[in-house]
Amino acid sequence: MTTITLAPADSQPEPAIPDRMPVARRYLMCPPTYFAVEYSINPWMHPEIPVSAQRAMEQWTALKQTYERFGHVVEVIEAQPDLPDMVFAANAGTVLGGRVLGARFRAPQRAAEADHYRRWFVEAGYHDVVMPSLYNEAEGDLVWTGRYLMAGTGFRTDPAAHAEAQEVLGVPVVSLQLIDPRYYHLDTALFVLDDSPQRPRIAYYPGAFSAGSLGVLRRLFPDAVIATEADAACFGLNAVSDGRNVVLPLEATGLAEALRAQGYCPAVVDISELRKAGGGPKCATMELRH
Numbered sequence: 001m002t003t004i005t006l007a008p009a010d011s012q013p014e015p016a017i018p019d020r021m022p023v024a025r026r027y028l029m030c031p032p033t034y035f036a037v038e039y040s041i042n043p044w045m046h047p048e049i050p051v052s053a054q055r056a057m058e059q060w061t062a063l064k065q066t067y068e069r070f071g072h073v074v075e076v077i078e079a080q081p082d083l084p085d086m087v088f089a090a091n092a093g094t095v096l097g098g099r100v101l102g103a104r105f106r107a108p109q110r111a112a113e114a115d116h117y118r119r120w121f122v123e124a125g126y127h128d129v130v131m132p133s134l135y136n137e138a139e140g141d142l143v144w145t146g147r148y149l150m151a152g153t154g155f156r157t158d159p160a161a162h163a164e165a166q167e168v169l170g171v172p173v174v175s176l177q178l179i180d181p182r183y184y185h186l187d188t189a190l191f192v193l194d195d196s197p198q199r200p201r202i203a204y205y206p207g208a209f210s211a212g213s214l215g216v217l218r219r220l221f222p223d224a225v226i227a228t229e230a231d232a233a234c235f236g237l238n239a240v241s242d243g244r245n246v247v248l249p250l251e252a253t254g255l256a257e258a259l260r261a262q263g264y265c266p267a268v269v270d271i272s273e274l275r276k277a278g279g280g281p282k283c284a285t286m287e288l289r290h
């Protein structure tokens with residue numbers, strides 16, 4: 001005799017949560033050896049508030065170990081004295097298909113970082129390295145989705161640098177207008193969950209963008225994860241995803257929950273010291289795409 005178990009009439013079918021596949025990454029990071037907040041070039045930086053370089057180093061080390069635990073490779077560039085923001089490696093280059101577009105920093109205090117990173121690329125064997133002719137804060141404002149290079153402007157990267165990036169990297173660039181000084185780099189308001197060329201997926205905070213740019217985001221990414229103001233304000237959007245594991249600040253609890261519900265695995269890190277300079281996990285991480 002066959003027994004058929006019937007579900008109660010009011011039970012809903014379980015929503016299918018996809019099993020997300022991680023993709024192995026290679027990152028470049030710079031230890032916060034000389035980290036400090038000595039000047040203010042964004043609304044988060046208050047030189048009168050003390051920072052602990054030692055805590056910053058502990059938090060940076062934990063971030064690096066988190067990537068390594070997921071099987072990613074982390075290259076390290078040597079920090080340089082008198083460049084307290086050099087820990088923010090994302091701002092120093094955009095690497096796609098082995099081709100490097102370097103950086104040109106808007107703030108004079110950071111300008112010298114660009115050449116230290118350029119030398120690192122050359123010594124690491126990259127022979128296709130182009131330095132931008134316009135202000136270009138690299139992965140701070142240039143976010144590769146696997147299909148488009150999303151390009152922020154409004155505070156740092158020159159809008160004309162978007163065309164230069166398209167020419168050098170040979171990928172379609174989509175310009176986005178940032179309107180809130182707290183989200184002065186695109187990577188403080190938007191990150192890529194999945195960089196699959198077929199179906200890229202992002203998360204973003206709508207309040208950081210102009211109305212027109214929001215229209216563009218909605219059209220290109222109808223299934224994006226939409227973050228709240230609270231998630232954005234703790235640098236929750238300054239996250240790093242390998243397609244499955246998402247490294248984000250521990251305060252971004254709402255976003256972590258939303259990601260878990262979609263099958264991602266949030267891995268939280270403490271970035272309290274880097275935040276005092278206006279940075280988070282992604283700012284401290286440049287992706288080396290071959």
Ligand code: ARG
Pocket residue numbers: 041042045085088090091110139140185187188277278279280282283284
């Ligand atoms: N103090 C640095 C600056 O204002 C922080 C950079 C953060 N980096 C980032 N990718 N958002 O330039």
